[in-house]
Amino acid sequence: MTFHIIGIGNKTPDFTTEQQQNILDTLFFSGGKRHYELVKDYLPENHEWITIQSPMSQVFEAYEKATVPIIVFASGNPLFYGFSNTLKNKYPDAEIITTPYFGSIQLLANAMNLNSNHLQTISVHGRSWKALDAILIQQNESIGVLTDAEKTPAIIAKRLLEYGYDNYVMLVGEDIEGEQEKFQELALQKASTMKFYSLNCVILKKTAHRQIDFGIKDADFKGLPGRPKMITKMPVRLTTLHYLNVLNVDTLWDIGFCTGSVSVEAKLKNGDLDIIAFEKRPECKAILAENQKRFGVPGIQIVMGDFFEQDLTQFAKPEAIFIGGHGGRLEELFLKITPVLKLETCIVINAVKESSVQAFKAGCDKIGYTIIEESVLSLDEYNTITLLKAIKLRSKTK
Incomplete structure (x- = not known):
């Protein structure tokens, strides 16, 4: 298949002599309805026009029935979010010749x-x-x-x-x-x-740069009413983001997001990161939404309700999981997430209690995960935090 894609503007085109002759020598043409109105006076009398409109399957079917080259008229530069790229994806072996115009x-x-x-x-x-x-x-x-x-x-x-x-x-x-x-x-x-x-x-x-700290101060977040210390503290949060490798993953699950501090900071570090944040407490939804607005972080998907009752198959599979809360059911949580884990998915927790550390390790054992990083952080007068990161190690081939 051969396509000649000609970019045009929002006015009657000024075709070159070569383009005009090519148009006269062609039978099949395509483009939107607006494009047709702009170019119809240049087309030969016996031309056939394939309108680009939904459903695209019918458009492609018409292309495939044509046994001769097709000239397609498209807006601006068809290689810039344009129809040339659509055709390249659909017909990777086709000959596609693009003549661009100025983009809008x-x-x-x-x-x-x-x-x-x-x-x-x-x-x-x-x-x-x-x-x-x-x-x-x-x-x-x-x-x-x-x-x-x-x-x-x-x-x-x-x-x-x-x-x-x-x-x-x-x-x-x-x-x-x-x-x-x-x-x-x-x-x-x-x-x-x-x-x-x-x-x-x-x-x-x-017009000006909006200044947001690298490592947002804990007091700047909107927190749970009456529980200002119920937040992943900034030094621990930044270490957690390192464990989660947020600069190099596509999808993060934040289970038990509370104030959303980990999700917000992760999104600020990697704007392309897809974050799905789960939480049971109803009041936390408004808290995360407020923190997103405070720090300019749109695009976090909030999922409310008991995590153990969620149909996890409806969400994009994670490459990183942060367990911010588990309701004392940590080993059960591992079994819940097992069906959606990818080979490269890492799991990270910040544990305050020794029982949580042991439950995390037991959960890892149940699903074949291995602890690869473990740190103990002590910050001011707060409880000591144990950070754990686990992955599924690839078996060595003989």
Whole structure:
């Protein structure tokens, strides 16, 4: 299969002589309905048009029936969150020739005279918030965002304000190169109340750096009412994150999150980390949500209820597990998590009581795990903490 992907803007294209001849020599064309309106006058009379729309299975079926090259018209640079990448994934052996146009974020940056040296672009178009959350935590100088009908500039502005990122302003481009083209620089508060033309994109420009400590002070967290010491203390927390190897794993389970201090600090260290936080006490949900907002940490999945009653198969399998609470059922907890463990999953606990240390070791024995790190930390007047990390050692082949 051969695809010629031609990137176009939001206006009648100015094709080269070679492109025009290639179009006249082609029978099958594809693109969105909007693209068709822009290019239809250039197409040969006997052309066949395959509209790119849901369900995509029908689009691919039409492609596969065509025995000749197909010209696909796509917006901007089809190699940047675009259709060329879709085709590469679907047809890895196909010949895909891409001629890019300016992307919408490039056009917005140019129109606003923005220094693009440090511009980093992500997409929330038909996607989750994960990429935006991660790049916000990094506090990049300028962030391009490809939007969609649900994740609009107003909704994006509200999300930034919710998590305290008022240190950004928003540049919005609407109907770029179209009849209703408009460019604006807006404060987030104002942008959050506005409606925008359906075709738009955004650049978030940082105006100041939001300072968050590397190792958040315990007193800065919202804690359990009447139990201010019920938190993983900062030095212990940072050692725990080291044990959990949070910079190099994709998914962390925080079992018994309480105030959420471990989850919050882990997400700050690795914005791409998926965190699933479990807790039984109802009041802890609001506490974690508040701490997420205090420290700018969106994207933690909160699961409330008795952990032992959860269907764990519905969650992404963890590469690291932190046991912050177990209700005195530690050995039983090991049996509960066994079906979802991956070969590389590590398990970490901070134990105050010697009985918990022994129960952790017994649980490891039951599921074939080995303690590889053990530290004892004593901090001020607090109880001595034993940190334990266990993994499943790979058997040696003869």
